[in-house]
Amino acid sequence: MKSIGPRYRSAVILAALLILLVGLPGYVPSSSYAIILITNILMYVVMAESWTIFSGPTGYISLAPAAFFGVGVYASAILGDVLPLPLVILIGGIAAFILAFLVGSATLRLKGMYFTMFTFGLVELVRNLVHWWEVNITGTVGRLIASEDPLTVFYSMVAIFLAVLFASYLMGRSRFGLALQSIGESEEAAAHSGVNVNRVKAVTFGVSAFFMGLTGATMCWRWSYIDPTTAFNIQYSFMPVLMAIFGGMGHPYGPVIGAAVFSLLEEVLTTKFPYYYMLTFGLIMIIVIIFLPHGLEGAIERWRKAGSRRGAVEVPYDVGKT
Amino acid sequence: MMVHVLDIAIGGLLTGGIFALIAVGFGLQYGVARVLNIAHGEFIMLGAFCAWTLFTKAGITPLFSMLLCGPFFFFVGFVIYRVLYSPLRTFSESPAVFEGNSMLASFGLLFVVQNIGLIIWGAPVKGYTYLAFPINILGAVFSANRIVTLIVSVILGSAFYLFLVSTRTGKAIRAAAQDAGAAELMGVRINRVLALCFGLGAMMAVLGGLLLSMTSIMLTPVMGMPYTLIAIIVVVLGGLGNIKGSFIGGFILGYVGYVVSSVQPGLSMVAYYAIFLFLLLVRRMGLLGK
Numbered sequence: 001m002k003s004i005g006p007r008y009r010s011a012v013i014l015a016a017l018l019i020l021l022v023g024l025p026g027y028v029p030s031s032s033y034a035i036i037l038i039t040n041i042l043m044y045v046v047m048a049e050s051w052t053i054f055s056g057p058t059g060y061i062s063l064a065p066a067a068f069f070g071v072g073v074y075a076s077a078i079l080g081d082v083l084p085l086p087l088v089i090l091i092g093g094i095a096a097f098i099l100a101f102l103v104g105s106a107t108l109r110l111k112g113m114y115f116t117m118f119t120f121g122l123v124e125l126v127r128n129l130v131h132w133w134e135v136n137i138t139g140t141v142g143r144l145i146a147s148e149d150p151l152t153v154f155y156s157m158v159a160i161f162l163a164v165l166f167a168s169y170l171m172g173r174s175r176f177g178l179a180l181q182s183i184g185e186s187e188e189a190a191a192h193s194g195v196n197v198n199r200v201k202a203v204t205f206g207v208s209a210f211f212m213g214l215t216g217a218t219m220c221w222r223w224s225y226i227d228p229t230t231a232f233n234i235q236y237s238f239m240p241v242l243m244a245i246f247g248g249m250g251h252p253y254g255p256v257i258g259a260a261v262f263s264l265l266e267e268v269l270t271t272k273f274p275y276y277y278m279l280t281f282g283l284i285m286i287i288v289i290i291f292l293p294h295g296l297e298g299a300i301e302r303w304r305k306a307g308s309r310r311g312a313v314e315v316p317y318d319v320g321k322t
Numbered sequence: 323m324m325v326h327v328l329d330i331a332i333g334g335l336l337t338g339g340i341f342a343l344i345a346v347g348f349g350l351q352y353g354v355a356r357v358l359n360i361a362h363g364e365f366i367m368l369g370a371f372c373a374w375t376l377f378t379k380a381g382i383t384p385l386f387s388m389l390l391c392g393p394f395f396f397f398v399g400f401v402i403y404r405v406l407y408s409p410l411r412t413f414s415e416s417p418a419v420f421e422g423n424s425m426l427a428s429f430g431l432l433f434v435v436q437n438i439g440l441i442i443w444g445a446p447v448k449g450y451t452y453l454a455f456p457i458n459i460l461g462a463v464f465s466a467n468r469i470v471t472l473i474v475s476v477i478l479g480s481a482f483y484l485f486l487v488s489t490r491t492g493k494a495i496r497a498a499a500q501d502a503g504a505a506e507l508m509g510v511r512i513n514r515v516l517a518l519c520f521g522l523g524a525m526m527a528v529l530g531g532l533l534l535s536m537t538s539i540m541l542t543p544v545m546g547m548p549y550t551l552i553a554i555i556v557v558v559l560g561g562l563g564n565i566k567g568s569f570i571g572g573f574i575l576g577y578v579g580y581v582v583s584s585v586q587p588g589l590s591m592v593a594y595y596a597i598f599l600f601l602l603l604v605r606r607m608g609l610l611g612k
Binding site: 110112117121129131242276278282284285 | 418425427429430433434437440548554555591592594598
């Protein structure tokens, strides 16, 4: 890769990936296993990447992705019959943004662990509220959904994937992103330099939730029936977090790799050995946290730094910094 | 009317007893050992299933299996801390980094324990009945097993409190709760004490689960999560590192849960969460904190 400068390398890889993704339906039948598999991988990639947008630079560990995902699912399930699909998906994202922005404005003043505990409970809260609402107001728990064509779901996931990559690219470059990083390094110093700390945090938390909402609203069409337990499944909180940490958060490609590796593993192993898969998953998590605190990406960067003397960018983020 | 008041007065106490025990265990793990143990509920599940297995397969009564499972899981917790969290504590550059990392590691632990449970016991719901005859207290009727759970948790809680205030090890734990670094400088063998706290926390979760399983609830290997959430809320309610606060907080939350679920079933989790929100935003030192 010597002929291509490092600045363009990621652009070339991205373009190749994009051509592969968009062209894929040309090679395989539209309802094939490959399409469904890659849609699923993209779902986890987007969840992990959007989680990293907020939690990577700031170090706040949010355990609420399932809440935002579920809000998206329900937005889609309720409005799906009335409105056109792109609008429904967008509303799912906006609903998740509003929830996250409100929650964030109220709780992001809290120090690290308190915020984590709070977001952990948020999923249970929203799930219980929706369940209660279904039992007492609508009278039925769960609802049937007219499934969409897998290809439509696939293309909207590709679009969301591109959007989330673009957003995390912007987060690394823009004035807003710089403000966010300065908050992660020292909140007090950021506040003294004129950054509106609470607003920046709440908005970023909302943006990260926005993509989770979009994902939920899109993936909703893969199912034919949803209820609060499937929509707000706590696994949608845990998996993206663990995938992002496994992949490493120093660079946008970290969570993508982490999510791709694990969702592929999941596809291969879940059907035959679901419990052993999750068990192995837990063990790998523990090992990664002890021995690879910056994830795969951190290890790769260290290795590249040692190999070439070019010097990789210092990883600005410590897992669990409060 | 009188019966209704009695019903709430005693019912809340019965629910609170188990909450208190679970929360004291969680409080030891987070308040002292600084591990936000997301897998706490999984140990509750283990306790419940051990009771089920020993009772239905070997005919050992749950109260007796507490004597078997308690020490065993204390040992398991102790070893987990030594193998998993001690190295993590050494590698982490600051207590704050350790807190983040140990929480993430406890996620791994959650997956491991929960799926071991699923492999051994499978997903279908299980249950057993034990001491299910009714007891009439001045007109309010409760089943005997719930009264037994309250008595046992109060005994365990008081015994643990005595242990904390009257033994040297108890003193070391209290010192570590205030400042682990300073305690280490004063000659407390800190890694052993923290492992001890983690082990005791695991033991209390298991005993709490054992008691819980006696009250004829449905048992599944994925039952743990809500109890972890309850433990978190109670510990925040009582004040971090405040063992007595956790014990009292458990009863407070027990009352709230019982009252709300007798008025509007399905909203008790929402009520817990409202309390949690209030505490985090208004009184972060906990209701009983200074």
